[in-house]
Amino acid sequence: MPQLDLATWPPQLIWLTITFGILYLVISKFALPKIGGTIESRQNRIASDLDEAQRLKDDSEKAIAAYEAALAEAKAKAHGIAQETRDTLKAEIEAERAALDAELNARLEKAEASIAATKAEALQSVEQVAADAAGAIVSQLIGGKTTAAAVKKAIADVK
């Protein structure tokens, strides 16, 4: 078995020490920092990308919330404006109606007054006509002269 040839042991040990030592130095000083750095930077990149995605999602959710708030506000505002318009229109109509009512009432009163005046005048005329007619009838019947005052008195008595 060549493995047990003791003469081959010293050179193998020496060269194992040299090569293994070099490999250890290269791996610990260069290879592992390089590979570890690559893996770490990849993990950091993935983590930061996930964070970024989360941040963007939050942003979009915020934007949606803001949009919905604005929409609700606009709706409330529109409702308010409509209500206000309705109220002012109602008030205007009310005022106009009141003015119209007042005018109509005034005219009515005026008309009534004029009717009353006309009626009184008419009655006055009727009295005059009656007095005249009564005076004429009396003078025709009894042939004498009658005084207007007497006739009026008589009519007043009849009335």
Next chain:
Amino acid sequence: MASNSGDGGLNPMHQFEISTIAEIKLGSIDASFTNASLWMVIVVASVCLLLLLSSSKLVPSRLQSVGELAYEFVANMMRDILGDSGRSFFPLVFTLFMFVLAANMWGMINIPGVLKPFTVTSHIIVTFAMAMFVFVLATVVGFVKHGVGYLKLFVPSGVPTVLLPLLVVIETISYFTRPISLSVRLFANMMAGHTMLKVFAGFVVSMGILGGWAPLAFMVAFTGLEFLVAFLQAYVFAVLTCIYLNDAINMHH
């Protein structure tokens, strides 16, 4: 040094021969550059190239994925076993895992005529050196962290007093056989697999064109299994390293 580097022929152990490429002497110590050294250099160079030359893109390329998969595989394994207390040992465990994995995998690859294939981890001295390093490191860490209290590892709690001496002996033996079991497991798996493949390759030749198909088919299937073993043994080596370090750091028992 093995000098019978003539044609190994059908000798299934020939593939484990060490042959010198360039002779180097450090005083009286032989530090020659051998085929084992060459393959260690290839293993280290390939791992370095894979890990350093791949891109660092956000969306990884295929080569980059390989490095990142290995990184996360070992990191998750360490987190499961050691929790967060063993972060400082991550480079070591990762190096062990990559070295053993690359050595095992290179052992499976044979490009005829380019390089004679060789499995670094099929030599007990290599696996034992790594296992011993892990064992000594874990023991030192244990004593640094817990002082003499680390010896409580050998005294299981909640055991009848009568059985205690026996259990202390068993615990002590099991602790000190850790480097042996750790190294032999890897070495034996690698050696057995490659020997088996070589033996069956010999059958293919000796059974000729008529009968040789059966062992060839077996070899194809067994090669697939060997790739699994190559990965699994690297994983087991790393897991056991983590478990030993966990005993030393957290003293779970």
